Amino acid sequence: MQVWKEYQDKNKDRFLNELLELLRIPSISAKAENKADMVQCAEVLKHRLLEAGVDKVEIYPTEGHPIIYAEKIIDSNKPTVLVYGHYDVQPAEPLELWKSGPFDPVIIDGKIFARGSCDDKGQVYMHVKALETLIKTNTLGNNIKFCIEGEEEVGSPSLGKFVATHKDVLKADVILISDTSMISLDTPSIDIGVRGLSYIEVTVTGPNRDLHSGVYGGAVANPITILAKMIASCHDENNHITIPGFYDDVVDATLEERKLMAEAPFNEKEYKDDLGIKELWGEKGYSTIERTGLRPTLELNGIWGGYQGEGAKTVLPGKATAKISTRLVPNQSSEKITAMLLEHFKKIAPPTVTVSAFEHHGGEPYMTPITSTAYLAAAKAIETTFGKKPIPVRGGGSIPICALFEKELGIKIVFMGFGLDSDNLHSPNEKFNLENYYKGIETIPYFHKYFTEMSV
Structure with a gap:
């Protein structure tokens, strides 16, 4: 919608500066010395959610790091989307391999370099700005809730208890997660599963x-x-x-699924050159894409x-x-x-x-059906802003809480990741393309629109 684009274009510099503020906080959940930083990051997110227009935000203490819950309820009869993300990040070591400070974000060639830029501060913050866009333009047509934790990078030890004791609070029709990647801006994709x-x-x-x-x-x-x-x-x-x-x-993938995954573009030379290796390695009988998703x-x-x-x-x-x-x-x-x-x-x-x-x-593998309303809404949203239908793929990473959410809340998950596999997640020089960040903010409102329309 034109009104969304106009609002986002007008505020894009602020959207970026707010993200850079978050990235300067060393919210490393694995280190006891960063406990105060974890609290600070949660407080900053609470402030930004309130500014975006949510009705309420609560920071729930846990035995570990705090969990943030926020909601914007316009009508209890309308569909409700629960957005999950995390504000904790991986340790930055080895520090000597960073070209800039891991918590001193810099922008080089249109990319934000900082720990957490893609995983997951940049991606979860897209949802905060998408919500703001919908509220400030008076176009929000569904209810939105947020559950943002601070322990994903250490296995989410406190989340299970929180979800089990707050089922009514977290009640929703679908869970939307942007903690995954897509093939590229030229070839958009949606993860239909994680390992x-x-x-x-x-x-x-x-x-x-x-x-x-x-x-x-x-x-x-x-x-x-x-x-x-x-x-x-x-x-x-x-x-x-x-x-x-x-x-x-x-459970072996079917020939049909392997054929579908093979449609994704893959340039072996570029893949090896990016990693600085001469040859690939892996289980015999499977392609690189299959080794990192199916096996x-x-x-x-x-x-x-x-x-x-x-x-x-x-x-x-x-x-x-x-x-x-x-x-x-x-x-x-x-x-x-x-x-x-x-x-x-x-x-x-x-x-x-x-x-x-x-x-x-540990955590369980998770698959989301490509026939679900949520997947169809996500695919339509991406096609609207990218001009191409997304390819369904399986992600190689893990989000241990997926099976937990479905078991406790009885609802499905849909992934809408806007990062790239080459964004150096968990590695030195983690990055997030500015274009991907803004594209996420542009696309997410369409998911809410289409999910609401398709749920009627």
Whole structure:
């Protein structure tokens, strides 16, 4: 609608400056030292939601970080959309790889560089500005609620209890999430599913202290060596995961779905050049797009042990530790896979070491039907502003709360992500294109319009 575009064009500089303010707050949920920053970020969002025109905003304390709830109710008989997002961000390390300060946002070549610019402050803030657009132009035709948490990056430990005890407050007809990506502005897409997650930590212990590698080397098992062998054994020569039973519950994609996904443009050379690699790697028999969306994976997220300071220190370390995650696909259970992983690493350890392992967090895979009213409304909204029908794709990442929301609230989720896979999520130099940010603000009001019209 022209009135929306006029309002957004008039206020686009303010929309950007408000986002930059949010990005300057180091709301890192994983670090206790940033607890005050988490509270500050929640307060800033509360203020901006009130300015946008919501009826009320409440900041709910939890055992961890606060949850923000806001609502604009125009008519209880009208459809209600619940917008979910998160204001916490990943740690910024390694800091030396950033070209600018992770919490000192800069704009270079039309891109905002800052931690959280895409995941998820930039994307959740599009919804705040879309709401403002609808309210200030007197065109809001449905009810809108917000649930914005501060613990998504650490597994949402407080959200389950909050949702279970606030079902009436969160009651809605659909949940709208922008914590995903699209192929590009030239080829828009909608994620129809996200993978589940199982995240564990494994420690291998050998001698009761670090030893002199000359005196004891060759006589005592080195925990780093043993851990490396254990991890390497988790894939075979075809990069297939070797853990017994890992694939038992996997629901294979149909040939029709694989054919549909193959329609998405993919340039292997550009993909490799962007990542600075010579060759791709993955499970034999599947394309790159299928490996990152349709298939489960096991990845090593971090490993350490022994001396890591400057210079040399010839030690045989007493212990070594690794963080390991698996991405899961429909019908796999994070609880089952986690138990399987923990047992596997204990079982394959040789008698020369001892192994301890525990779970960090997990979540279930989620799929949204492409025949739902919400998906059709999202597709129509994107087609309206992009001029092209979006391609349905499966996302490679995980949003652990999806299955939780559906179980507790009994409603479906639709994804409308405007980021790009190349936006360096969880990496140094995270970015978000200004064009994508503004396109999201332009498109989201159409979702509300079409969802309301289609729900009648």
